[in-house]
Amino acid sequence: MNRSLVFFFVLAVLLGVLIWYFSNIFFYITISLVLATILRPLTNQVLRIQIFGGHPPRFLAILFSFIVVLLIISSFIILFIPLISDQVEVISNLNFDKVLDGVLRPLKGFEGFLIENELVHEKPGFIVNTIKSSSFDLITNINFTQVINDLISLTGSFFIAILAVTFITFFLLYEKGILRRQLISIIPNQYFEVFIAALYKVERLLSNYLLGLLFQMSAIFSIASLGLSILGINYALTIAVFAAVANLIPYLGPILGAVFGIIVGISTSGSFALTNETIFLILKIVSVFAVVQATDNLVLQPLIFSKSVKAHPLEIFVIIFVGATIAQIPGMIAAIPAYTVLKVSITEAYAGFRKYQVFKK
Numbered sequence: 001m002n003r004s005l006v007f008f009f010v011l012a013v014l015l016g017v018l019i020w021y022f023s024n025i026f027f028y029i030t031i032s033l034v035l036a037t038i039l040r041p042l043t044n045q046v047l048r049i050q051i052f053g054g055h056p057p058r059f060l061a062i063l064f065s066f067i068v069v070l071l072i073i074s075s076f077i078i079l080f081i082p083l084i085s086d087q088v089e090v091i092s093n094l095n096f097d098k099v100l101d102g103v104l105r106p107l108k109g110f111e112g113f114l115i116e117n118e119l120v121h122e123k124p125g126f127i128v129n130t131i132k133s134s135s136f137d138l139i140t141n142i143n144f145t146q147v148i149n150d151l152i153s154l155t156g157s158f159f160i161a162i163l164a165v166t167f168i169t170f171f172l173l174y175e176k177g178i179l180r181r182q183l184i185s186i187i188p189n190q191y192f193e194v195f196i197a198a199l200y201k202v203e204r205l206l207s208n209y210l211l212g213l214l215f216q217m218s219a220i221f222s223i224a225s226l227g228l229s230i231l232g233i234n235y236a237l238t239i240a241v242f243a244a245v246a247n248l249i250p251y252l253g254p255i256l257g258a259v260f261g262i263i264v265g266i267s268t269s270g271s272f273a274l275t276n277e278t279i280f281l282i283l284k285i286v287s288v289f290a291v292v293q294a295t296d297n298l299v300l301q302p303l304i305f306s307k308s309v310k311a312h313p314l315e316i317f318v319i320i321f322v323g324a325t326i327a328q329i330p331g332m333i334a335a336i337p338a339y340t341v342l343k344v345s346i347t348e349a350y351a352g353f354r355k356y357q358v359f360k361k
Helices: 003-021 023-047 058-092 096-116 126-140 144-174 178-185 189-230 236-246 252-269 276-308 313-355
Strands: none
Touching (some): 023 144, 058 144, 058 236, 189 252
């Protein structure tokens, strides 16, 4: 068998095993690479500033970039504080019996229709009683001790992830090109040109993809906030921010944004009964997200996926569902970047196999 093919096969298998075994570290490095790519232009811009005839130290420029990111995240969190406060007040003033009656009224009507037309042979109240019994069984079967332990473990893992990503991102920005230099140092000289070509294309495509995602999020936020504000929906900006972030999840994101908008709209309206006003409110929110979905599917996604990562929409559709099968929502988010890296690597290796004499040995 061709030695070059054996080399690339062994390298791919070894890389796959390392990624699987050190999946947490690989995840931290991936997030850090994305953050470093986003923060590098701002860091370089700060470094160009002249102070007393000199330039600021690089670590201060990186620190400034981190502060900007922290301020942006804080501003997003502040947007949700009034909503959370309002929801706490609404819940504390709720008459749960009245709310339950309003929610169950349509079910009682459906139940009466079934009994009246002899579609079922049950006593009145069987649907409501079944729902109540199932809800009670679900609550009683919850292991609250395990839930608390899981929350503590999740919180600890979250803070470890934050520290790891911050540390790695700092050194990726401080030691410019450190990861690239380390990768190049382990590549044999005879494969150097092919590797550099693949690395350049991967960096260019992923950079275009990230810029496309930022443009997509900005467009969705603008359309959702404008539409919801015009229709008089409470907390339009908060709903739009959630929808823009949720849209990072392909196909599922817009649905999550719409569901979140409906929940916020109903809970802040003060009426939980399925009245004409509530139905009209739901229709207004759904209409806005229908425009968002149409714009995303017909304009934004073809622009981002087809132009930035050079892939057909059907190809992207299959890859996203493969990612969902492997790792659920994180897999859906990471599917396109991972596929881009794999596709470019295979393409460049094949081109090198046909072009360069070293691959034919």
